[in-house]
Amino acid sequence: MALVTRELSLQRGDRLLVEGLGIGVEAGEIWTVLGPNGSGKSTLLLTLAGVLRPAAGEVILDERRIDRWSSGQRGERIAWQGALPSAEFGFTVRERLELVPQQARNPADALRRLDLATLADRRLFELSAGERQRVELAALWLRDAPLWLLDEPTAHLDLRHQVVFLDLLREEARAGRSLIVVLHDLTQAHAIADQALILGDDVFHRSGPAAELLRPNELRDVFGTRLHVAQGPEESALLPAYHPPR
Amino acid sequence: MRRPWLRLSIVASIAAASVMLGLAMGERWLNPFEPVSDMDAVILESLRWPRVANAAAVGALLAMAGAWLQALVGNPLAEPYVLGVAGSGSVGAILAIGVAGGEIAASTGAFVGAFVGTVAILPFVRLGPTRLLLAGVVLAALWGALAALALSLLGDSELRQAVQWMLGDLGASQVPTWLLVAGGAAALAFGLALARSLDRLALGETHAATSGTPVGLLRLALVLLASATTGLAVAAAGTVGFVGLIVPHAMRLLIGSPHRLLLPASALGGAALLVLADAGARSVVAPAELPVGVMTALLGVPTFLWLLARRTPWRS
Numbered sequence: 001m002a003l004v005t006r007e008l009s010l011q012r013g014d015r016l017l018v019e020g021l022g023i024g025v026e027a028g029e030i031w032t033v034l035g036p037n038g039s040g041k042s043t044l045l046l047t048l049a050g051v052l053r054p055a056a057g058e059v060i061l062d063e064r065r066i067d068r069w070s071s072g073q074r075g076e077r078i079a080w081q082g083a084l085p086s087a088e089f090g091f092t093v094r095e096r097l098e099l100v101p102q103q104a105r106n107p108a109d110a111l112r113r114l115d116l117a118t119l120a121d122r123r124l125f126e127l128s129a130g131e132r133q134r135v136e137l138a139a140l141w142l143r144d145a146p147l148w149l150l151d152e153p154t155a156h157l158d159l160r161h162q163v164v165f166l167d168l169l170r171e172e173a174r175a176g177r178s179l180i181v182v183l184h185d186l187t188q189a190h191a192i193a194d195q196a197l198i199l200g201d202d203v204f205h206r207s208g209p210a211a212e213l214l215r216p217n218e219l220r221d222v223f224g225t226r227l228h229v230a231q232g233p234e235e236s237a238l239l240p241a242y243h244p245p246r
Numbered sequence: 247m248r249r250p251w252l253r254l255s256i257v258a259s260i261a262a263a264s265v266m267l268g269l270a271m272g273e274r275w276l277n278p279f280e281p282v283s284d285m286d287a288v289i290l291e292s293l294r295w296p297r298v299a300n301a302a303a304v305g306a307l308l309a310m311a312g313a314w315l316q317a318l319v320g321n322p323l324a325e326p327y328v329l330g331v332a333g334s335g336s337v338g339a340i341l342a343i344g345v346a347g348g349e350i351a352a353s354t355g356a357f358v359g360a361f362v363g364t365v366a367i368l369p370f371v372r373l374g375p376t377r378l379l380l381a382g383v384v385l386a387a388l389w390g391a392l393a394a395l396a397l398s399l400l401g402d403s404e405l406r407q408a409v410q411w412m413l414g415d416l417g418a419s420q421v422p423t424w425l426l427v428a429g430g431a432a433a434l435a436f437g438l439a440l441a442r443s444l445d446r447l448a449l450g451e452t453h454a455a456t457s458g459t460p461v462g463l464l465r466l467a468l469v470l471l472a473s474a475t476t477g478l479a480v481a482a483a484g485t486v487g488f489v490g491l492i493v494p495h496a497m498r499l500l501i502g503s504p505h506r507l508l509l510p511a512s513a514l515g516g517a518a519l520l521v522l523a524d525a526g527a528r529s530v531v532a533p534a535e536l537p538v539g540v541m542t543a544l545l546g547v548p549t550f551l552w553l554l555a556r557r558t559p560w561r562s
Binding site for chain 1: 248452455457458459460461502503
């Protein structure tokens, strides 16, 4: 087992976000973390990465508590993608990718896979948010860590790049990498996740197989909105009901 | 950025040319390669060379301190003078002159003062650039007030020593030239060793931490490095502002952002800027002299305001 949490509690300021969380992430599994704004998804990822300390409980990575690994050892085992990095200092896309530690792959391939080849020598602040997001996904893709933590990887992306990147995540999981992915799009979560962790208000949490949890009845109260399933010819989508009930 | 090493060697050539110009310029113009008289040779050896070497070393120290503080606080507007670190260094030096007197006391005081000033600004780093700069302004005012208080308590001879020191006289520096040059070289070596971690820190604290960088240790190292370099520079030249702002900014545009290039480029650019500013300071109203800090402020304040007026601080 790659990553385990025991009785994990998370706090942000005075507010308790999560209490008594216990999950186990296996090699090659894709977990999705779902929940409304402020329910603790990003805090959870940073705690799993060993950047934030939990309020109580522990995170165990490869049979050792996360804070017992040195920062360098954590960097070898866990890769994180989240909020866009500062562009203030004027790094170019190529220079940004040079800063990725533990590179298992060729930066030129990363640029190609995320359609960044023509942007390689542009400074980050010259790019759109979607392009910068793709740079971060390329940076993640370069990393050899067995566990990837992704905080809204499809944010800012156009439709095609959303599809392409989710496909790439499935490919990584098949190769044995463990992924924990925060998503807001339930259809995307449904498309890639084996397991789901749902965080709600007032320290509510629930985890289990994605196929069981990603259903309208399970999620309605958590998100406070009506949901319905749209059945297409190849796959089904979990959609919010945008129109008020008649 | 294309061909950064070529660009770096151009900056090095500019620095070398500035040194030659600094040696030649002054109340009396002379040829630094071939002094025409014994008098010129003496001026060159005992006055111009030490002064130019001091200016170059202090400029390099201040420019590197600027680059480190910028990475430390994640904001390209940071600079020892703007954040009050140079001001707290002055307070330390004045107190040390008052208590013990002498060169070593002033230098030690400046270093300790700069350290205190750096630590004082750190809690504001997390509150965003606006509050950080406001805190810097207010702290700089506090250090200014404390410096005035300390000066008012000094006796006559210490007062003269302290005032002369505050105006920043590169000709009669309190710190030996060899110490400045050695300090600059050591600081550059340390900075280059940390270059990759500095790059990662510039992306943001979380990005650095999740890339295997021990952020806490790195910050401590940067606080010490920035304090030591600022303290040394302040001890040698008084408060010389804005070199740490103008130079790294210009070098990011010319050479690029990775610190393995930015730090040597800033050291060379800082040396060139201060040598030229000092040459100007002792030439424009010769035989009198302007304090070199006046020259750098006249260049630096417009640059700073211009940077503030832009949303992305140094977009070209």
